[in-house]
Each structure stands twice: as structure tokens, then as C-alpha cells.
Amino acid sequence: MEYDFDKVIDRTGTNCSKWDLRKEVFGRDDVLPMWVADTDFEAPKEVIEAMEERLKHGIYGYTYRPKSFNKSIINWMKKRHGWDIEDEWITFSPGVVPALSVAINTFTHPGDRVIIQTPIYPPFQSIVKENGRIIVDNELMLIDGRYQMDIEKLEEQIKISDSSFTSNTINENREFDQRIKLLLFCSPHNPTGRVWTKEELLKIGEICLENDILIVSDEIHSDIIYKGYKHIPIASLSKDLEQNTITCIAPSKTFSLAGLSSSAVIIPNKKIRDLFNNTLNKLAIGGGNIFGNIALEAAYSYGEDWLEELLIYLEENLNYLMKYFEEKIPEIKPIKPEATYLVWLDCKELGLEGKELVDFFVNEAKVGVNPGFTFGENGSSFVRLNIGCPRSILEEGLNRIEKAVKRLNK
Ligand SMILES: Cc1ncc(COP(=O)(O)O)c(C=O)c1O
Structure with a gap:
């Protein structure tokens, strides 16, 4: 692999919605943000270089x-x-x-x-x-x-x-x-x-x-x-x-x-x-x-070569997640996506829905997800999880969810 998707880049302090709006969106800033649909990966270097080249010019008319x-x-x-x-x-x-x-x-x-x-x-x-x-x-x-x-x-x-x-x-x-x-x-x-x-x-x-x-x-x-x-x-x-x-x-x-x-x-x-x-x-x-x-x-x-590598990385993230839920959090059933880095989690078995379900993810698991009910009434026992992130962040997120579900079951 030429590109390092494992690299964790601190996005805080960049006016980045996903990380910097946690307090506003979730009411606390210690949630791991796995919500809004962008990734925590650096853009392809060719894209960055093209913008850098233009940036150097100094006139942006x-x-x-x-x-x-x-x-x-x-x-x-x-x-x-x-x-x-x-x-x-x-x-x-x-x-x-x-x-x-x-x-x-x-x-x-x-x-x-x-x-x-x-x-x-x-x-x-x-x-x-x-x-x-x-x-x-x-x-x-x-x-x-x-x-x-x-x-x-x-x-x-x-x-x-x-x-x-x-x-x-x-x-x-x-x-x-x-x-x-x-x-x-x-x-x-x-x-x-x-x-x-x-x-x-x-x-x-x-x-x-x-x-x-x-x-x-x-x-x-x-x-x-x-x-x-x-x-x-x-x-x-x-x-x-x-x-x-x-x-x-x-x-x-x-x-x-x-x-x-x-x-x-x-x-x-x-x-x-x-x-x-x-x-x-x-x-x-x-x-x-x-x-x-x-x-x-x-x-x-x-960007094509970069994308091909990204797809391999995301597929591994997805496989990791599927296995994790199956083995460690069977109460939550991910709907396996065929596309996108967004995973729709079926949480019916937790016995929570709507705001209560979101509250569980945010305040118990401390993972920032998109509330399922915002996608329609038929989404109220679901949440959406973004896996467009380095594996270590995904692992941490799943770990937090696992612990919270265990506590809920006690
Ligand atoms: C289906 C879909 N359309 C559009 C958008 C946003 O597009 P834009 O930022 O270009 O308005 C998103 C972002 O999550 C999306 O999932």
C-alpha cells in the first residue's frame, strides 16, 4: 500500500464539523465522532499539490x-x-x-x-x-x-x-x-x-x-x-x-x-x-x-490509484466491523453496506428507540452517531455509523459501544 490510511490526523481546531462541533451537536466533546459523512483521511497528494501550486500564486480573483x-x-x-x-x-x-x-x-x-x-x-x-x-x-x-x-x-x-x-x-x-x-x-x-x-x-x-x-x-x-x-x-x-x-x-x-x-x-x-x-x-x-x-x-x-487503495482499506474496516458485531455485540445487527462508508445499525434488540437510542450512543457509549429517526420514522431503532476513519478509531468506537451494551444488559 502506497497510502497510509492508518495515519491518525488531528482534525480538531480546523473548524471541522465532525470533530469541532461535538459539543454543539451531542452536548459533550468527549464523544468519538462517527457521524457526518466525511472521512478522516488525507486527500490524495496530487489533489493537495494542485491546490498548493495555485495557493502559492497569491492572487485569487x-x-x-x-x-x-x-x-x-x-x-x-x-x-x-x-x-x-x-x-x-x-x-x-x-x-x-x-x-x-x-x-x-x-x-x-x-x-x-x-x-x-x-x-x-x-x-x-x-x-x-x-x-x-x-x-x-x-x-x-x-x-x-x-x-x-x-x-x-x-x-x-x-x-x-x-x-x-x-x-x-x-x-x-x-x-x-x-x-x-x-x-x-x-x-x-x-x-x-x-x-x-x-x-x-x-x-x-x-x-x-x-x-x-x-x-x-x-x-x-x-x-x-x-x-x-x-x-x-x-x-x-x-x-x-x-x-x-x-x-x-x-x-x-x-x-x-x-x-x-x-x-x-x-x-x-x-x-x-x-x-x-x-x-x-x-x-x-x-x-x-x-x-x-x-x-x-x-x-x-x-485520484484513481488512491481510490483503489481506499476501497481496500474501507472493505477491511467493514469486515472488521461486521465480525466485531457478530462476535462481541450480537444485539446490534449492522446492515452490510454494498457501497458507502456509512453503516446502518439495527438496534431493535437493545429495546431503545428514537432519542433514547441516540442518548445511549452519545452518553453511555460516547460515540457520536447520526440518529436513525432523522432518516425517517422507519429509522427510529437504527443509528448510522461512519467507518471512513483509521482502523484505530473504528476499534475504539466499537470498543466503546461493546462496553456500553454490556452495561445495559447487566
Ligand atoms: C446522498 C447524499 N447526497 C448529498 C450529500 C451532501 O452533498 P453536498 O455536500 O455536495 O451538498 C450527502 C452527504 O452526506 C449524501 O449522503
Whole structure:
């Protein structure tokens, strides 16, 4: 291994959310932070060097994204995900969540319905609600320890919404129907770690096409895929899906760049892309920043070897965790992720849920986790644990959980 993922780097005192906000978030600063989805690994040296080189210049005026920026995205998508994309399809957003919000604001109206699939990364819920749109929750089903989509229910939900034309209380002045307009899709899925199969993607894609539902596919986690699984961009499956999908990607989760606010949005359909770009322009948020631009391009251009090693390291972390729970904390059942460094822990057997469960992790185990209930009501007996950290931190976290569970059982 060329890269040292075992290296523990002190992140405190860097205005880092994960470590420096512990007191605010958990009410105490002695928790081991295994929550927010970034890693404790140093970015690839090529990325750091590219930024250092630019930093030395000393003038940081207005900037633009050169052709090579898009080229790095085109090459990455082809090499890693087998999807041929074109230069003009690529647009920019200062983050994937902002891109989701731009899409919602552009392609739906207040009062319109948007499908999400809970348990889900909390901003999927909040950006729908905060923009005055209505959530249609196509809950995932947990079957034999693996989450599945409920396609039958989805078809039913679409049928119901198609046939109901109740009055619009949110936007009185507008001709209103209750048809579902948009699917906010998470692929791979956070927090369940599912890598959707080709069959699953084709099925949901077909339903969206048949019902004129725009797919907004958040593929931010698509580079962290474990052995035996393959991420397929839903848009890559057919020309029709390509024309009906907005795909959001970013190097942020993968390459420790989340603080640089840079992501790419791939929109093959010109009409959809123009409308999306209009909103970006209206809000004046499409500019980007020097270091985000440089880091994205360097990561996609030179980060592949680093990523291959990271994947091996994360897989070992995951195997370590799975074995640890099985042998030492059998009361907690991790849902084995197929992608992402986030592990969804099923804690039903502890007999705690909601705030009580979080309180147990924070105040008894002293491990900072994401509360399961924030991912949806069906997450209340779960928590999400981030294993994107050196093994020693993971060991310490598991150790703390083990001791707390033993005390709870006494
Ligand atoms: C599914 C998903 N989308 C988006 C984000 C955040 O993206 P950004 O920081 O680019 O807005 C996260 C972060 O955890 C995520 O898990």
C-alpha cells in the first residue's frame, strides 16, 4: 500500500464539523465522532499539490472552469462507470444538496409531489418540505437484512396521485393537480448502503418514464463500492432514461473534499439543462471557487490509484466491523453496506428507540452517531455509523459501544 490510511490526523481546531462541533451537536466533546459523512483521511497528494501550486500564486480573483475540468469528469464517468457523457451535458453546482434543491425549484411547483424512499439522507426530506412540496414516501422494505424498493406500492402511490385533484391549499392561484412530478433518487442509497441492480434501476426508470416523472439521481456515493457490486448510473441504461434524468456527482465524499463545495450535474436533455441552468443563473450560484474547481479536476484526473487503495482499506474496516458485531455485540445487527462508508445499525434488540437510542450512543457509549429517526420514522431503532476513519478509531468506537451494551444488559 502506497497510502497510509492508518495515519491518525488531528482534525480538531480546523473548524471541522465532525470533530469541532461535538459539543454543539451531542452536548459533550468527549464523544468519538462517527457521524457526518466525511472521512478522516488525507486527500490524495496530487489533489493537495494542485491546490498548493495555485495557493502559492497569491492572487485569487474571479475564475472559470477550463475545458480540462469537464474532460476530467467525462473520463472519470467513462472509466469508473462506463457511461459516455458529452461536454455540454455537464453543469455545475456548489454541492449536491444545492443541485437537488435547484432541481426541485425548477421542475416542480409549491404543492407538487416528490417521491423519496425512506429511510433516507435527511436533506431529501427537508428540501422537499422547506420548498413547500409534498413528500410521497415510497418506503424501502427490509427483507432478510437487505433493503429493497417497494415497486408495487410505488405504482399504487402514482395511481392514487394521478386520480386525486383536491384543492391546492399552498398555492391558491394556480391550476393544480396532484400528479407526482419528480423522483429524488439516491443511488447508491444512503443510509442503507444499497447498490441498486440493473433490474431495479430499469424497473423504477420505466415507471418514471411511463408516468412522466423526472428522475433526479444523487450519485454522490457512487465511487465507494464494495467488491462484488457495480454502480450503474441510471441515466446510462437507455437513451430515454438519459433524457429523463439529472445525475449529480461529486468527488467530495470519496476524496475528503466536502468542504470545497464542488459538484457536477449531468443533464443530457437540453431543455431540462437550460431550465436548470436558468435557475442557477437566477440564484447566481453557478460560479464555483478556485480550489473546489482545482480539487475536483485533480481528484478525477489523478485520484484513481488512491481510490483503489481506499476501497481496500474501507472493505477491511467493514469486515472488521461486521465480525466485531457478530462476535462481541450480537444485539446490534449492522446492515452490510454494498457501497458507502456509512453503516446502518439495527438496534431493535437493545429495546431503545428514537432519542433514547441516540442518548445511549452519545452518553453511555460516547460515540457520536447520526440518529436513525432523522432518516425517517422507519429509522427510529437504527443509528448510522461512519467507518471512513483509521482502523484505530473504528476499534475504539466499537470498543466503546461493546462496553456500553454490556452495561445495559447487566
Ligand atoms: C446522498 C447524499 N447526497 C448529498 C450529500 C451532501 O452533498 P453536498 O455536500 O455536495 O451538498 C450527502 C452527504 O452526506 C449524501 O449522503
